[in-house]
Amino acid sequence: MSRAQGIDRMDFSYFPGCSLATTCTESNQSLMQAAKALGFNLIELPDWNCCGSSSAQTMCKNLSLGMAARNLSLAPAGRPLVAMCPRCLHYLRSARECLKADPERRRELEESFGRPINVDIEIIHFLEVLVRYGLDRLSADAKRSLKGLKFVPYYGCTLFRPPRLEKDRYFQGEMENVLKALGAESVPNALSYRCCGSFLSATDPEIVAPLVNEIIDSAAAAKADCLITACAMCQLNLEIRNTRKTRLPIFHFSEILALALGAEDYEKWFVRHIVDPRPVIRKLAKAA
Amino acid sequence: MSAPSPQQAATLEVIETARPPRPLIEEVKERSGAEISRCYQCRACGNGCPFVTAMDYTPNQVVRLLQFGMREEVLKCKTIWVCVGCHTCSSQCPMGIDIAAMMDALRLMAVEEGVAIGKPNIIDFHEEVLKSLEKNGRAHKLSIMLGYKRQTGGWFKDVDVGLKMLAKRKLELFPSRVKAVGEITDLFKCYWRESK
Structure with missing residues (x-):
């Protein structure tokens, strides 16, 4: 098309x-x-x-x-x-x-x-919709700058991996493209594609916790402020199964996108997070 | 080699071998499209799998069991249930074997053949999800988790996380429901639980 x-x-x-x-x-x-x-x-x-x-x-x-x-x-x-x-x-x-x-x-x-x-x-x-819309138009629509936000793009396992769907388009790199167009800084050297544990988080948390910890540790070691996920289940698992003292906020991709596009009601999304992301947002606002 | 004489045959011990590998490997290939016979045991799948420490056989070992035609060992193993289908193995396999699709097929075969499930708590969880889907057409996490706890008895395991989720209103009290739920119930007619 x-x-x-x-x-x-x-x-x-x-x-x-x-x-x-x-x-x-x-x-x-x-x-x-x-x-x-x-x-x-x-x-x-x-x-x-x-x-x-x-x-x-x-x-x-x-x-x-x-x-x-x-x-x-x-x-x-x-x-x-x-x-x-x-x-x-x-x-x-x-x-x-x-x-x-x-x-x-x-x-x-x-x-x-x-x-x-x-x-x-x-x-x-939805990422495909944004790609079709065009990154230049998107950055022109931005109302808030994401400048200074260091994020790990976290895709999880499903968005481009299943080989049965090879005929369709994949989205590797698109989250970074979009968020960089809005001013954020992507941290590439962390575990972006490692599986979050999926439903094992409900049945066998002891299997999932070390995996999640490893993902969060990799993001912290890369000096990221947060992880931004393409998948709602990943977002939840990364929040609830992290047993380390290091706690990084985990955002849904749509939250950061909407924030950059000027949405006002973000407080009511962020209070639903288990790891409070508001310090990161305040830091971002102060820098702007 | 000439056939043993009747006397010889009587003294020879008959060695039971596994069933010929062909039928099993063909069956799994037909169901999954995975070209299992291509595997040469490079172990990329076993090394890449995030869940390998919780498995009894590494994914490449499951492939090997299939090649040997060891049906029971494969269908009763934990590995096929620990696999969540993250496709890391499928994307790393140098021979292009869709190992995750193979695992999918093996789980279905284990369910259909009614073998002892290698990791029963996981099938209990799937059953709870399906109960919720049959009733509401959508997944209602609170009733799934309560049902799962009732099945497995781990009432106090993981309570802190459940409470945190409740406090953040991440576990809704009431389910979100499909209006034409009859269309969903009809779909469940094919489900093996009903047909038995």
Whole structure:
């Protein structure tokens, strides 16, 4: 898709997913603020359901496909479907590929929902929307400078790794591009892609804590002020499973983006953090 | 080599070997698309896996067991349940084997065949998530965690984190629900728990 086309199309279907709708509403709220500031119209998928997540994927393939497929059946044609959670993105795209390859299963599901499933729908991450919008325009829209904010871009495991989805675009480096365009300074030499532990954080915290500590230690050793995550589950795991005295704030990418674009209600997102990020924000405000 | 005479056969001890490797490796390949026979044991997957210390076999050892056709050992091992599908192994494999997809297939096979699960608390957790999805269409973390604690009995494990999350309103009391929840319940008809 050419960039000119991308600029004209500002309407998107939006899939929040369970984490953003509940545990991490601060991520959803800040994303909405950022989208508003940039003129993107994120239209929530009506009556969406869970993408199936690792649990359906583990226990029953048909269930996992069906859960994701129902969401695809709710997405109107003619505009891309945007997800913020990398796992949701992964399962929605996997389902689309699976249904493309299996017309019979697709027909069965369409019959059960009483709706067609659009298998040609474009499913993209919010970062892709920003890339299409253009970094020069984005930096021109900035209301607050992020100058002096040293961050580790933390992608976690899913945003560009699953080989089954090689045909789609990947986002390695895009968080840095966006945040550097807004004045922040990326710290490259830390564990940006190490898995946060995913659901083992709920079942086996003793396995996850050393991994999270290692990630946080690497960021602290690189003299970062904070980590900025592309994934809501990573954000939570990095906050709750760090057992070290060193505590670095963990931001959702959308929070920092919205902050730079001039959002005012950031206090109510930041009070929901377990590691208080406000000292870092105050330092940033003082420097500006 | 000529066949042993009847007398010879009677004195020879019959050695039980594992089943021929072909069927198992083919089955897993068909389910996952992973080209397991390509593995030459470079151990990149085992060295890269963030969770390897919690596993009983390293990912490359699981591959080897599959190549040997050792079905029971593979399906009963802890490794397939500790794997969260972070795809580090898949992205590091020099032979392009999608090891995470292989793990996916093995978990499903273990569930379908009803073998003893190597790490039962993880399957308990997945079951709790599915209960929540069946009821609400979306994941409700508080009821998942309470259900999980009821299953595993670890009421006082990790209480501090739970309280912190409650205090920050990160665990919502009431679930977010799908309106047409019947469409979701229909999807659960295929689920193995129902069919048994």
